[in-house]
Amino acid sequence: xxxxxxxxxxxxxxxxxxxxxxxxxxxxxxxxxxxxxxxxxxxxxxxxxxxxxxxxxxxxxxxxxxxxxxxxxxxxxxxxxxxxxxxxxxxxxxxxxxxxxxxxxxxxxxxxxxxxxxxxxxxxxxxxxxxxxxxxxxxxxxxxxxxxxxxxxxxxxxxxxxxxxxxxxxxxxxxxxxxxxxxxxxxxxxxxxxxxxxxxxxxxxxxxxxxxxxxxxxxxxxxxxxxxxxxxxxxxxxxxxxxxxxxxxxxxxxxxxxxxxxxxxxxxxxxxxxxxxxxxxxxxxxxxxxxxxxxxxxxxxxxxxxxxxxxxxxxxxxxxxxxxxxxxxxxxxxxxxxxxxxxxxxxxxxxxxxxxxxxxxxxxxxxxxxxxxxxxxxxxxxxxxxxxxxxxxxxxxxxxxxxxxxxxxxxxxxxxxxxxxxx
Numbered sequence: 380x381x382x383x384x385x386x387x388x389x390x391x392x393x394x395x396x397x398x399x400x401x402x403x404x405x406x407x408x409x410x411x412x413x414x415x416x417x418x419x420x421x422x423x424x425x426x427x428x429x430x431x432x433x434x435x436x437x438x439x440x441x442x443x444x445x446x447x448x449x450x451x452x453x454x455x456x457x458x459x460x461x462x463x464x465x466x467x468x469x470x471x472x473x474x475x476x477x478x479x480x481x482x483x484x485x486x487x488x489x490x491x492x493x494x495x496x497x498x499x500x501x502x503x504x505x506x507x508x509x510x511x512x513x514x515x516x517x518x519x520x521x522x523x524x525x526x527x528x529x530x531x532x533x534x535x536x537x538x539x540x541x542x543x544x545x546x547x548x549x550x551x552x553x554x555x556x557x558x559x560x561x562x563x564x565x566x567x568x569x570x571x572x573x574x575x576x577x578x579x580x581x582x583x584x585x586x587x588x589x590x591x592x593x594x595x596x597x598x599x600x601x602x603x604x605x606x607x608x609x610x611x612x613x614x615x616x617x618x619x620x621x622x623x624x625x626x627x628x629x630x631x632x633x634x635x636x637x638x639x640x641x642x643x644x645x646x647x648x649x650x651x652x653x654x655x656x657x658x659x660x661x662x663x664x665x666x667x668x669x670x671x672x673x674x675x676x677x678x679x680x681x682x683x684x685x686x687x688x689x690x691x692x693x694x695x696x697x698x699x700x701x702x703x704x705x706x707x708x709x710x711x712x713x714x715x716x717x718x719x720x721x722x723x724x725x726x727x728x729x730x731x732x733x734x735x736x737x738x739x740x741x742x743x744x745x746x747x748x749x750x751x752x753x754x755x756x757x758x759x760x761x762x763x764x765x766x767x768x769x770x771x772x773x774x775x776x777x778x779x780x781x782x783x784x785x786x787x788x789x790x791x792x793x794x795x796x797x798x799x800x801x802x
Contacts, residue, residue, distance in 0.1 A: 405450075452467075660696075721756065
C-alpha cells in the first residue's frame with residue numbers, strides 16, 4: 380500500500396546570523412546494507428524554527444520488509460544550495476513500520492554523532508493512501524486587510540484537515556505580492572489529505588500576510604466542508620480584531636471560484652485497464668562516444684560481452700517489455716556514417732531494414748546492436764530530433780486510434796527517447 384507522511388518540526392537550531400533557519404526535510408531509505416537513497420523532500424520554509432511542511436512524502440509500505448528511513452532536516456540558504464553546502468539541523472532514523480504502527484511519531488532530532496540537536500523534535504504523521512481523488516481549486520480574495528505599512532499585503536492561504544490530534548496542514552498556496560484582491564494559481568489537494576474522503580468533514584482555511592522574517596501576520600480564517608465549499612464566498616474572520624473593533628464585519632472575503640473533485644489515475648490503474656507501453660530505442664553513434672576499439676569508449680564491448688549501451692538496453696528493456704504485448708521494439712541509431720554510401724544518418728534502423736525496424740524482444744535489440752556496431756563509422760553531430768519526430772508521428776497515430784475510454788500511456792528514460800506505437 381502507499382503511505383503519505385506529513386512532517387513538522389519544533390525548536391530547530393537557528394543557524395542564520397541575521398534571520399532564522401530556512402528548513403527543508405529530506406527523506407532517505409535503506410533496504411539493505413549501508414546504501415541510503417533519497418525518496419523525496421519537502422518544500423523549504425523561510426525563517427522558521429517550527430515548520431509545518433505542506434508537501435507530504437509518499438512511499439510504498441511492505442509489511443514483510445524492514446524499511447529503514449532517515450529524515451534529515453537542513454537549513455537551505457539559497458535555491459542552488461546543495462545538501463553538502465547546507466547547515467545540518469538534525470536527523471531521525473526509524474523504520475516505516477514504527478511510523479505506520481503509531482500513526483503519529485514524535486522524536487528528538489539528533490546530530491550525526493547521535494548527540495541531541497538542541498531541543499529540536501520532528502513529528503511524522505502516517506496515512507494510508509487509498510483514495511485517488513483530488514480536489515482542484517481556483518481561489519481568489521476580495522478586500523483583504525492591509526497589513527504592510529509601506530504597501531498592501533502579501534497574502535497566502537493554508538488549508539487544514541481536522542484530525543484526532545488537531546488541525547493538520549494539507550496545502551499552502553503561493554504568496555501573491557502586494558495585493559488585497561489576489562488570485563492564486565490553480566492547485567490540487569489530494570482528497571484524503573484534505574478531508575480523509577469525507578465531504579462533510581470540517582476544513583479550516585487560514586489567510587496570512589507573508590513577512591520575510593517568518594513571522595507572518597494573521598489576516599483571518601473560516602471553516603467549511605467540501606460539501607459546502609464549492610463555488611461559494613466566505614468571510615475571513617479575525618476573532619481578536621472582531622472583539623476589539625465595533626462594527627467589525629470581516630477581514631476580507633475568500634472566493635472559491637472553482638472546486639472540482641477529480642480522479643487522479645495511477646500508473647497501475649492504466650496498466651490494469653489494459654494500457655500498453657510501446658518502447659522505441661535510439662542509440663547514439665556519434666564520435667563523442669570514443670573509438671569502440673578502445674576500453675575508454677562507451678561502445679567498447681569488453682571480454683564479457685558487455686558495454687554501457689548494452690547494460691542500459693538490458694536494464695530498461697527488461698522492465699518495459701512486461702508491459703508490451705508483442706515485445707517487438709523498433710530500434711534506431713543516429714550520428715553515424717552508414718553503408719553503402721557512408722553518408723551521415725540521424726535516423727537509421729540498427730537492423731538496416733527500413734521497412735521493418737522491429738527487433739524481437741530485448742535479445743533482438745542486443746543482437747541487432749552487436750551486428751550493427753562494426754558496420755558503421757561513428758561520426759556526428761549529435762542530432763536526435765529526427766528520431767524524436769519519427770516517434771512522435773507514430774505516437775500521434777496511436778493517439779488517434781485510441782478511444783476516449785482507453786487513453787494511451789507512456790514513459791520516458793535516457794534510453795527511450797519517446798514512447799511510440801508500432802508502425
